[in-house]
Amino acid sequence: MPIEMPKGLPFSVDTWTPSSNRKRHHFLTHAHKDHSQGIATHSSFPIYATPLTKSLTLNYYPQLNESLFVDIEIGQPIAINDPVETFTVTAFDANHCPGAVMFLFEGTFGNILHTGDCRLTPECLQRLPEKYLGKKSKEPKCRLDYVFLDCTFATFSSKMPSKHVAIRQVIDCIWKHPDARVVYLTCDLLGQEDILVNVSQTFGSKIFINKEKNPECYQSLSLTVPDILSQDPSSRFHIFDGFPRLPERAEAKIIEARANFQPDPLIIRPSAQWYVFEDVTSESEKRKNRRFKEAIRDNIGIWHVCYSMHSSRDELEWALQLLAPRRVVSTTPEFRAIELGYVRRYCSFDNLAPDDPLWKLLDIDLGAPLVNEEVPEKVIVSKKEILTVSSPVKGPSLTLFGRARGGVGNSVFGYEDLVKPEIMKRNEDEVCSDGDVPEGQHDGSKSNGLTKGTGKRATAYSPTRPSSGVSENIRKMYRSMHVPVPKPLPSLVDMLNDRKRAKRRFML
Structure with missing residues (x-):
């Protein structure tokens, strides 16, 4: 998202x-x-x-x-x-x-x-x-x-081939398999139309799509490349659904052809997913130098071409x-x-000037009057600490634009994510450092954490109020590690007030 x-x-x-x-x-x-x-x-x-x-x-x-x-x-x-x-x-x-x-x-x-x-x-x-x-x-x-x-x-x-080169690899793969009576192209995603157009023009054949089974793809192609579509299932070229369960459905097509004593169909998947998320094995390492230069057949029988839209x-x-x-x-x-x-x-977000556009983007007015002037002065917090708050729990740090390296399901720019408390107390004092709701709380029960997969708060909390402390379970964890139990972070108001005071001292 x-x-x-x-x-x-x-x-x-x-x-x-x-x-x-x-x-x-x-x-x-x-x-x-x-x-x-x-x-x-x-x-x-x-x-x-x-x-x-x-x-x-x-x-x-x-x-x-x-x-x-x-x-x-x-x-x-x-x-x-x-x-x-x-x-x-x-x-x-x-x-x-x-x-x-x-x-x-x-x-x-x-x-x-x-x-x-x-x-x-x-x-x-x-x-x-x-x-x-x-x-x-x-x-x-x-x-x-x-x-x-x-x-x-x-x-x-790895360096990916251009779209033009990838399309050429698809066509070469078809030329190398003249005996295949049916060619299944897993090109049902918006953005793969150029592949279908080039195949249709090269081989002088329209491409069959089952509009009853795949209505959205049919509607999209009818808007983008209507001239190459066919409703005749006897056409050699068929659009094949890429998801879900592509390996199982591809294997079923191959088994069906062999049962009817026909040549194996040619199933081509132009996508970068297989290349990006492929497990690195000794065999794949041997093929690394050539896997972007031609179509590669996997152990099921699907031919992969690295066609990337990213x-x-x-x-x-x-x-x-x-x-x-x-x-x-x-x-x-x-x-x-x-x-x-x-x-x-x-x-780097270090040494931001008071007039930096970043403060306006975050809707933070550094020139506004201090809130709660009677609050005693505390340790001065730097701009970098405002923009990056580290958590004592082992895991990636939370930055202005999301969780560094580890990731948050859906980063939202706001005060809550900018300076949220280090540890938020959850039901039964459970804490998930990866941003997911504790198991057993996906049924709509209340939680002060994140809803799994959304990155949004399940319940609201005040960003201007520090957490009440660290749960007993977390205290035990730190004591077992022989390290001090961390103290709660100051509230957003305290941090902004300290930031403004530091700025005023500097100007004086």
């Missing part, structure tokens, strides 16, 4: 929740359902999207009113007259799926590029304004303040060097941007 945008911004991108519904403007990067989940429940005018994304989304959610959408054309800036501030937004091709775009926001909040889901190739980035593109050993004329970046494959270090780590690193943004935020639930070398080297 995509992440919520910071509180200080007047717009949301790809999120449809009660929180994002309070924003005044809504943007949809593309029509994949993981980016429109909740849109039927929490949609409000206006929703900016490309005409194709709008049409696809209305197909998926016919209950939506078309009047909610505002068409945005690629490369044409739109001035948004917001009640608080006017800003400009421009859409650029994201090289992901039909209708998919990146959004460039420019306003008093800074210059923000939200990539949505993307495959950042040179052709893709060259469409951005020249002032935001650097050259060799030279920064751009105008630096982006933030890039909200698709980090789906940020931990995958950038790998090397493509992301190259893109960030070219864009040179001040800060990078992962749009995927886990904080995978921290894995990127550029982020570790250049995107």
